Amino acid sequence: xxxxxxxxxxxxxxxxxxxxxxxxxxxxxxxxxxxxxxxxxxxxxxxxxxxxxxxxxxxxxxxxxxxxxxxxxxxxxxxxxxxxxxxxxxxxxxxxxxxxxxxxxxxxxxxxxxxxxxxxxxxxxxxxxxxxxxxxxxxxxxxxxxxxxxxxxxxxxxxxxxxxxxxxxxxxxxxxxxxxxxxxxxxxxxxxxxxxxxxxxxxxxxxxxxxxxxxxxxxxxxxxxxxxxxxxxxxxxx
Numbered sequence: 099x100x101x102x103x104x105x106x107x108x109x110x111x112x113x114x115x116x117x118x119x120x121x122x123x124x125x126x127x128x129x130x131x132x133x134x135x136x137x138x139x140x141x142x143x144x145x146x147x148x149x150x151x152x153x154x155x156x157x158x159x160x161x162x163x164x165x166x167x168x169x170x171x172x173x174x175x176x177x178x179x180x181x182x183x184x185x186x187x188x189x190x191x192x193x194x195x196x197x198x199x200x201x202x203x204x205x206x207x208x209x210x211x212x213x214x215x216x217x218x219x220x221x222x223x224x225x226x227x228x229x230x231x232x233x234x235x236x237x238x239x240x241x242x243x244x245x246x247x248x249x250x251x252x253x254x255x256x257x258x259x260x261x262x263x264x265x266x267x268x269x270x271x272x273x274x275x276x277x278x279x280x281x282x283x284x285x286x287x288x289x290x291x292x293x294x295x296x297x298x299x300x301x302x303x304x305x306x307x308x309x310x311x312x313x314x315x316x317x318x319x320x321x322x323x324x325x326x327x328x329x330x331x332x333x334x335x336x
Contacts, residue, residue, distance in 0.1 A: 143243055146331040147190040148172070148292070150246040151197050153229065155205035158250050160198060167273035168248045168265075169196040175286045179327075180336060182319040187333045189244070189293070199233050201249075208251035208266075222256040226264045244292045244332055255288050263292035283314025293332055295323050 143149045150172055154160045172195055180188035201208075208225045211217045218224045226247050231238045238245075240261035253266035265288060272281030283306060290307050298308025298320065310317030319327070327333045 143192050144190055145242050146334070147192055147243060148246055148289075148332070149192060149197070149243045150195065151199050151230070151248070153199045153201050153226070153233075153247055153249045155201045155203060155208065155249070155251055157204040157206075161250060161270070161274075163274045164248070164250060164267075164270040165196065165198070167278065168270060171273050171278070171282050171285050172196060172246070174282055175289055176336075178286060178315060179289075179319070179333075183324055183327065183333065185328075186335050187328065188336050189289075189332050190334060190336070196248075199230075201229055202232055203229065205251040205267075208249055209253055220256060220258060222251075222253040222266065223258055223262075223264050226256075227262055230262070246289065246292060255284050257288040257291040259291045259296050260294045261292060263288035279314050280312045283311035283317060286314060286317075287311040290319075290323070293327060293330060295326060 150168075152160070152165050152168055172191060176188050176191055180186065208229070209222060210225075211221050212225060212228075216225060216228045226249055230245065230247055244261065244263075246263040246265075248265045248270055250267045250270065252268065254268045255265055257263045257265075263285070265285060269281055269284055272278060273285070275281070286306050295307050298305040302308045302310070302320075304310040304313070304316075304318050305320050305323075306314070306317045307320070307323060
């Protein structure tokens with residue numbers, strides 16, 4: 099009888115061990131990160147379009163979550179701008195919505211002051227613009243394209259009007275979070291600057307170019323901002 103009890107206990111122990119091993123393997127597989135999708139670069143961007151990049155500094159590896167979140171934000175904002183314009187116009191995105199670039203410098207370089215000729219008074223923005231110009235060379239052309247750069251370096255939205263929107267890793271982290279709404283609004287604010295819009299004057303609670311970006315999607319383009327966007331070639335019927 100005692101031998102039978104020992105055998106039963108041994109069988110139960112064996113079943114429990116096997117179940118635990120399979121359970122651990124299943125959990126491990128469930129949390130395995132998805133690989134970054136294969137990206138075919140945009141060789142010839144569409145004229146008067148938004149050309150967007152995720153720039154990864156030399157001391158980091160590309161973050162797939164950042165890539166997916168930033169790409170989704172761009173597509174979402176394209177739809178939001180179209181709804182706000184009310185005339186079926188919005189900005190054009192390239193077939194490759196978000197391209198990728200490996201930086202020439204490490205992440206600290208983007209936040210350092212690298213001399214007046216590079217960094218100026220707004221070092222995060224100017225460093226990113228300098229880097230993008232170095233990476234693209236003669237292809238960098240703000241008369242034909244509006245650029246948007248997400249950089250995996252430690253800074254926030256730092257955009258000034260005309261030609262280029264810039265976001266750092268703080269924004270990327272927010273976009274990749276479970277509640278990205280305000281961060282999409284922040285990106286939409288930077289997008290407006292890339293199209294030449296200025297900060298709302300006077301400051302107001304609902305305008306995306308003012309305080310309203312934090313309430314996205316419950317924010318608006320003001321009539322004068324729509325007029326400005328209607329007057330530039332980047333906004334076309336979609």
